[in-house]
Amino acid sequence: MTALSHAQETKGDVKAGEKKIAMCIGCHGIPGYQASFPEIHKVPMISGQSGAYIASALDAYRKGDRKHPTMRGIADSLTDQDIADVAAYYAQHGKAGAAELPAKPKREPSVQVAELLKKGACVSCHGDNFAKPIDPSYPHIAGQHADYLFVALKSYKAEKNANVGRSNAIMAGVAKQFTNAELKALANYLGSLEGDMHTVPQSRFR
Incomplete structure (x- = not known):
């Protein structure tokens, strides 16, 4: 069994995860918080994200398949059980009513973005919505x-950089088809859609 599959298959505990997020809340628990590496951008919303994806991402940082010094340092300190618990904690924060998200986005893409989505076959993995x-x-x-x-999409295009990049053959193949301007157009459209993720402010920061 690979480290990735073991991390993903370990059963997470929400209550245990709540006690293990001290290193997460300083960035992911502050609405609108911005990181400055590798460029200024808002840190991703992870509350309501798929638990299996969170586990997969943390394991990738831990193994170095995703290059990010801060996230690598955090992931290195986590066991498979820690990762499963943290993932379970954030996954259970889906927005109320998220199950009723439309089957397809209410906001139609521009002609340009529609062509880019088709070229990248984005819906084939991420779903129609x-x-x-x-x-x-x-x-x-x-x-x-x-x-x-x-920033995430561009990272799949990065090569021979010790601190930036993501090793994923499928996403690398997709991202490298596009210019950065096209990736930005895709990102702007996807970010404008209704989703089920948000930021849950931590009480200690209120």
Whole structure:
């Protein structure tokens, strides 16, 4: 069994996860909080995100498949059980009524973006509304911060950089088809859609 599958298959406990998020809330628990690496962008919303995706992402940071010094340091400190618990904690924060998200986005893409979505075959993995992926280890992307999506998409194009980049053959193949301007157009559209993720402010920051 690979480390990834073991991390994903470990059963998470929400209550245990609540006690293990001290390193997460400083960024992900502050609405609108911005990171400055590798460029200024809002940190992603993870409350309501798929638990399997969160586990997969943390394991990728831990293994170095995702390069980000801060996230690597945090992930390195987590066991498989810690990852499962943290993922379970954030996954249970879906927005009320999120199950009633439309089957397809209410906001139609521009002709240009529609062509880009078709070229990238985005719906084939992330779902027609980009909030119901075909595999739980794939992320919900509808409504995610557009500037973060842009940075994330560009990271799949990065090569030979010790601190930036994501190793995912499928996403690399998709992202490398597009210019950065096209990736930004995709990110802006996806970020404008109704989604099921949000930021849950932590009481200690209120």
